[in-house]
Amino acid sequence: MPASVKEQVRRNLVAIISLVLAILSLSYNTWRNEVTEYNRNVRQAGFEMLMTLGEVHQIVFFLHYDQDETQGNPRLGWAKVLLAADLATIMPPEVGTATEGLLVAWSTHWPSLGREEFAANAVSDAVDEVRNATLEALSRLR
Numbered sequence: 001m002p003a004s005v006k007e008q009v010r011r012n013l014v015a016i017i018s019l020v021l022a023i024l025s026l027s028y029n030t031w032r033n034e035v036t037e038y039n040r041n042v043r044q045a046g047f048e049m050l051m052t053l054g055e056v057h058q059i060v061f062f063l064h065y066d067q068d069e070t071q072g073n074p075r076l077g078w079a080k081v082l083l084a085a086d087l088a089t090i091m092p093p094e095v096g097t098a099t100e101g102l103l104v105a106w107s108t109h110w111p112s113l114g115r116e117e118f119a120a121n122a123v124s125d126a127v128d129e130v131r132n133a134t135l136e137a138l139s140r141l142r
Contacts, residue, residue, distance in 0.1 A: 039141045045090040046138045052087065053131050056080045056102075057124065064113045064120040074110050081106045084130060091137055098133040102126040 009016065056077060063072025081103060088099035105126035112119035 045087045049087045095133045098130040
């Protein structure tokens with residue numbers, strides 16, 4: 001005589017609970033690994049972004065204030081700004097928005113660096129915006 005569903009559930013309750021717990025544990029572990037990987041990627045990109053922004057500032061200072069086109073090479077500045085834009089793709093959206101502003105500021109003002117104070121200030125301000133957005137993104141990581 002077949003046992004009722006209620007009776008089968010009662011007899012297999014431990015197995016059912018074990019299965020539910022295993023699925024929940026696997027789901028949580030997968031979610032936690034995804035969050036950890038995202039945080040790791042953003043943290044690494046953020047630190048690299050901060051170092052790159054420091055290098056952009058150095059290039060601006062050498063080019064504008066020291067009139068040194070060797071250490072303040074505009075092509076090196078382009079490379080660093082483009083690297084920052086690439087790193088911003090890994091970062092939260094507000095960092096990407098700030099980096100777009102840096103790209104615009106650099107492309108607009110790099111020819112005037114060394115001649116116009118406004119150019120140096122515009123690029124430095126754009127670098128500072130990206131730096132602040134990056135620091136904010138890093139501070140929100142858990």
